[in-house]
Amino acid sequence: MRLLNTESLLFSEFYDSEIPVYAILSHRWGSREISFKEVRNRTAPPGPALRKIERCCQLAVSKGLQWVWIDTCCIDKRSSAELSEAINSMYKWYQRSKVCFVFLNDFQLSPTELFQKKQSLYDKDWAARDTDFAQRFSKSVWFTRGWTLQELLAPETVIFFDVEWEEIGTRLELPRVISDATKIDVEYLERPYQLGEAKIATKMSFAAHRTTSREEDIAYCLLGLFDITMPLLYGEGAFRAFQRLQIEIIGQSSDESLFVWTSNEPALGMLAPSPSCFANSGNIAMTNAYSERKGMFRRRFAMSNIGLEFPIPEDLPKQGVIPIYLNCCREVTGHAPTAFCIQLRVQDDVAFRVRCQYLDPAEYPQRYEQCGTLALKAKMQDTRIIYVKQPDIVETEYNRILSQIEGGELYFAKLRFVAATKLSEGMVFMNPGPTPIAAESDGRFMEPGNGSSEEEDNAKWHTYNALMVTAGEVVFSRQPRDKVLCQDIEWTVSDMIPPLIRLIEDSDSDTDVTSLNRAPEQNMD
Numbered sequence: 287m288r289l290l291n292t293e294s295l296l297f298s299e300f301y302d303s304e305i306p307v308y309a310i311l312s313h314r315w316g317s318r319e320i321s322f323k324e325v326r327n328r329t330a331p332p333g334p335a336l337r338k339i340e341r342c343c344q345l346a347v348s349k350g351l352q353w354v355w356i357d358t359c360c361i362d363k364r365s366s367a368e369l370s371e372a373i374n375s376m377y378k379w380y381q382r383s384k385v386c387f388v389f390l391n392d393f394q395l396s397p398t399e400l401f402q403k404k405q406s407l408y409d410k411d412w413a414a415r416d417t418d419f420a421q422r423f424s425k426s427v428w429f430t431r432g433w434t435l436q437e438l439l440a441p442e443t444v445i446f447f448d449v450e451w452e453e454i455g456t457r458l459e460l461p462r463v464i465s466d467a468t469k470i471d472v473e474y475l476e477r478p479y480q481l482g483e484a485k486i487a488t489k490m491s492f493a494a495h496r497t498t499s500r501e502e503d504i505a506y507c508l509l510g511l512f513d514i515t516m517p518l519l520y521g522e523g524a525f526r527a528f529q530r531l532q533i534e535i536i537g538q539s540s541d542e543s544l545f546v547w548t549s550n551e552p553a554l555g556m557l558a559p560s561p562s563c564f565a566n567s568g569n570i571a572m573t574n575a576y577s578e579r580k581g582m583f584r585r586r587f588a589m590s591n592i593g594l595e596f597p598i599p600e601d602l603p604k605q606g607v608i609p610i611y612l613n614c615c616r617e618v619t620g621h622a623p624t625a626f627c628i629q630l631r632v633q634d635d636v637a638f639r640v641r642c643q644y645l646d647p648a649e650y651p652q653r654y655e656q657c658g659t660l661a662l663k664a665k666m667q668d669t670r671i672i673y674v675k676q677p678d679i680v681e682t683e684y685n686r687i688l689s690q691i692e693g694g695e696l697y698f699a700k701l702r703f704v705a706a707t708k709l710s711e712g713m714v715f716m717n718p719g720p721t722p723i724a725a726e727s728d729g730r731f732m733e734p735g736n737g738s739s740e741e742e743d744n745a746k747w748h749t750y751n752a753l754m755v756t757a758g759e760v761v762f763s764r765q766p767r768d769k770v771l772c773q774d775i776e777w778t779v780s781d782m783i784p785p786l787i788r789l790i791e792d793s794d795s796d797t798d799v800t801s802l803n804r805a806p807e808q809n810m811d
Contacts, residue, residue, distance in 0.1 A: 287299065287300050287301070287305055287355070287375075287379060288322075288355075288360045288361070289305075289306070289308055289353040289354065289355055289360065290325070290339075290343070290353065290354050290355070290356060290359065290360060291352065291353060292343040292344075292346045292347050292351065292352055292353065292354055293343075293347070293352070295325065295328075295339075295343070297322075297325070297326060297360070298353075305382065306352065306353050307351060307352075307353070307384045308346075308351060308352075308353035308354055308355055308382075308383055308384065309342070309345070309346040309349065309351045309353070309354045309355075309383060309384060309385050309386070309387060310354065310355045310356075310379070310380060310383040310385070310386045310387070310437075310441065311338070311339075311342045311354065311355070311356045311357075311386075311387050311389065312386050312387065312388045312389070312428075312434060312437035312438075312444075313338060313388070313389040313391070313428075314391060314392075314427060314428055314431060314434075315358065315499075316334065316335060316391075318333065318335055319335045319358040319359075320335045320336055320339060320358060320359050321358070321359060321363070322359050322360065322361060322362040322363070323362070323364075324359070325339075325359045334391075335358070338389060339356060339358075339359065341389075341451050342354055342356060342387055342389075345387055345447075345451075346385075346387075349384070349385060351384060351385075355379060355383070357372075357376075366518075369518070370517065370518045373506055373509065373518060374509060374515040374516075374518075376436065376510060377436045377440050377509065377510020377511065377513075378440075378510065380436055380437055380440035380441050380510075381440045381441065381442075383441050383442070384442065384443070385441065385442070385443045385444075385445060386437060386440075386441035386443065386444045386445070387445055387447060388428065388434075388437070388438075388444060388445065388446045388447065389447050389451070390426045390428050390446060390447065390448055390449065390454070391449050392425075392426050392427055392428075392449070393422060393423060393425075393426045393448050393449060393454075394448045394449045394450060394452075395448050395450075395452050395454060396419075399416065399419050400452065419463075420463045420466060423454070423460075423463055423467065424463065424466055424467030426467075429464075429467045429468055430495065430496055430497060431496060431497065431498065432493060432496045432497060432498035432503055432504050432507035432508075433498065433503065433507045434496075435468075435492055435493055435496060435507060435508075435511065436507065436510050436511060438457070438464070438468070438470075438475075439470075439474065439475075439478050439481060439492075439511070440478070440510065443456065443457070444456060444457040445457075446460070457475055458475075458476060461475040461476050468492065469491065469492070469494075469495065469568060470492050471488075471568070481511070485541055485543040485546075485570040485614060486512070486535060486539065486541045486543050486544045487543035487544065487546040487547065487564055487567035487568075487570045487614075488543070488567065488568055488569075488570050489508075489511055489512065490508075490544075490547070490558075490561050490564035490567065491561075491564045491565060491566075491567045491568035492511075492568075493507070493508055493561040493564075494561050494562050494563075494564050494565035494567075495562070495565065496561070500520065501523060501524035501527075502518070502519070502520055502521075502522060502523065502524055502527040504524050504527070504528065504560065504561060505524065505527035505528040505530070505531045505561075506518055506527065506531075508531060508561070509531070512531070512534075512535055513538075514531060514534045514535065514538075516530060516531070516534050524560060525559055525560070528557075528558070528559065528560055528561065529557055532544060532557045532558070533557070533589050536587065536588065536589055536594075537588075537589075540586065540587070541614070542612040542613045542614050543567070543570045543612070543614040543626075544557075545557075545612055545626075545628060546564070546567045546570060546612060546614060546626050546645060547563035547564050547567060547642075548563060548565075548566060548567075548642060548643050548644070548645055549563050549642040549643065550642070550643055551642055551682070552640065552642070552682060552683075552685035552686040553631070553638055553639065553640050553642070553677040553681055553682045553684075553685035553686075554638065554639050554642050554676065554677065555593065555594070555638055555639065555674060555675055555676035555677070556593070556594040556596065556638075556639060556674040557594070566645075569616055570614055570615070570616060590673065592636075592673040592675060593636070593637075593673035593674050593675030593676070594673065594674045594675075595671055595672075595673060596610075596637075596671070596672055596673075596674050597669040597670070597671055597672075598610060598630075598669060598670060598672055599668060599669055600668050600669055600670050601668075602632075603632070604632060604633075604634055604635075605632060605633055605634070606631070606632065607629050607630070607631050607632075607640060607641070608629065608630055608632055609627050609628070609629055610627065610628050610629070610630055611625050611626070611627050612625070612626040612627070612628065614626060626645050627644075627645065628642075628644075628645065629641045629644065630672070630674060631685070632672055635670070635671065635672050635673060636672065636673050636675060637672045637673065637674045637675075638674060638675055638676065638677040638681060639674065640685050
């Protein structure tokens with residue numbers, strides 16, 4: 287570990303037990319920061335960046351400390367190996383620090399707040415009661431950056447300073463205000479050592495609203511929080527980086543709250559695409575007492591080259607959408623714990639997650655009622671292994687169509703075929719009506735109608751074998767002979783009108799792929 291001497295501004299390197307007591311600086315990087323090379327060669331130009339280093343050193347001296355660590359200049363970023371080692375070690379470096387100085391360059395205490403701060407010896411809650419202070423303080427960009435999360439939680443002592451280096455208060459003095467700004471529970475701010483008991487989803491939720499300059503850093507900034515080390519591969523993208531992080535977590539934890547996330551995507555794998563998916567996952571039970579009380583077993587799951595190996599009860603169907611109740615729960619004060627439930631589309635032993643926007647059983651539009659109680663009382667010998675994988679583009683498009691058609695499960699085979707054909711033709715599905723198209727069990731599509739209820743009863747129900755949306759019209763084909771051009775009905779069509787969409791409901795009929803390229807008049811018989 288390379289530290290900067292507070293008096294000489296010279297670097298020294300220390301290893302393990304040799305590391306002395308030191309302070310650390312947390313700040314937002316500006317457009318021009320002082321580099322390792324400039325400090326070593328004593329060529330650092332005067333300006334805000336240099337004053338920041340000098341002021342940090344002065345504060346450390348006032349605390350009786352001889353050494354400081356500052357990320358902008360204590361790492362030689364020209365060395366990828368050193369940068370990787372620093373990022374993988376940074377959380378521990380913050381933990382070992384005697385004190386962390388947080389410099390907020392976009393916040394300044396008002397004269398009234400300065401006075402209140404001076405009187406805080408007698409009034410510890412002034413910051414929480416001062417709504418103007420709380421609002422301005424919480425708007426600091428420092429609270430939205432990915433790397434500052436570990437700088438807030440890891441150190442033993444955290445002291446905040448405004449743009450003039452006036453002391454604002456410590457983490458222990460401002461827990462409620464910081465909690466409002468970060469959505470981190472007060473208990474973790476007052477007692478960070480309890481983070482070891484927090485569920486994975488809870489920790490992920492801390493980063494749900496944070497951003498980083500380099501997209502991969504949204505995953506790398508969480509390494510220390512989960513006690514993970516892994517290679518840094520800048521250029522792999524945020525998605526792959528976050529997937530790798532979750533795979534590493536799976537390797538050392540059986541906490542199923544890792545799967546407690548939501549997304550608007552129609553189909554995904556078992557792992558979340560980004561920390562933002564955990565935005566509503568902060569109130570997960572910290573213990574599994576509820577699960578044990580309900581008799582739920584702890585699954586053993588692992589990542590394979592096929593997908594995530596995940597055990598499910600043997601009596602669940604081998605095809606279609608099934609619910610999986612997770613071994614964790616949501617606890618809300620004054621309410622009974624609520625088990626989390628996700629839905630998987632399975633085909634024999636392969637599956638992927640669907641209806642990703644839902645977590646609670648009560649929210650599911652189509653629940654699998656045969657599950658009985660929320661507790662899965664199955665023993666390990668009563669389970670089977672499925673492989674939950676990331677769906678391919680066809681499966682994703684297919685589920686996107688299903689999400690817009692009520693009763694679409696009735697048309698599984700044909701809709702999946704249509705999804706593949708659409709992708710090959712560059713088509714995008716759109717719901718052409720103000721309400722979802724409803725597919726009935728007898729093969730009818732419901733068409734929005736106008737007029738009296740009696741007229742609607744007669745007019746809006748037809749037995750269709752195809753629905754076509756072209757650039758300027760909506761055409762319904764009625765089985766077996768005639769065509770209907772519905773131009774007098776108002777349809778909600780977005781800017782990108784697809785060139786052609788066809789939904790085929792008759793799963794028993796033979797469909798020639800080439801027929802999908804024919805003109806409507808040739809293919810509506």
